[in-house]
Amino acid sequence: MDQPRPYHREHYRLAVAYPVMFFDAATIGEGKVTNLSVFGCTIECADAVPEKTNLLVRLILPDQEESLPIESAEVRWVKGKQVGLQFSKLERTANLRLHGFVWDRMLERLQTIKQQSPANPYA
Numbered sequence: 001m002d003q004p005r006p007y008h009r010e011h012y013r014l015a016v017a018y019p020v021m022f023f024d025a026a027t028i029g030e031g032k033v034t035n036l037s038v039f040g041c042t043i044e045c046a047d048a049v050p051e052k053t054n055l056l057v058r059l060i061l062p063d064q065e066e067s068l069p070i071e072s073a074e075v076r077w078v079k080g081k082q083v084g085l086q087f088s089k090l091e092r093t094a095n096l097r098l099h100g101f102v103w104d105r106m107l108e109r110l111q112t113i114k115q116q117s118p119a120n121p122y123a
Contacts, residue, residue, distance in 0.1 A: 013037045019060040040086040
């Protein structure tokens, strides 16, 4: 069994595959969120998006039918078809929904890890 790697990110990120739509005055695009935190995400998209662009983003999360609106997300980096976004403006309800969604998935992941780990013979 592989040894767990130490976690070095400042904030927990979820590995996901959710649809996303984004736009600004010059760009309209769609793609797939590949990782998500409460402060940003990475998306894969075919459309070129310049760094430092501020986008309006709609995340399609499986917790509700309605998309999660992010009023402003800055493009922090671009590597090929991957784009790193930092969320800079969310309505309070959207922010609470995002935090709750990430928290719930984090707890699910921890529960899965706990169930997969061998029992401690010294406990």
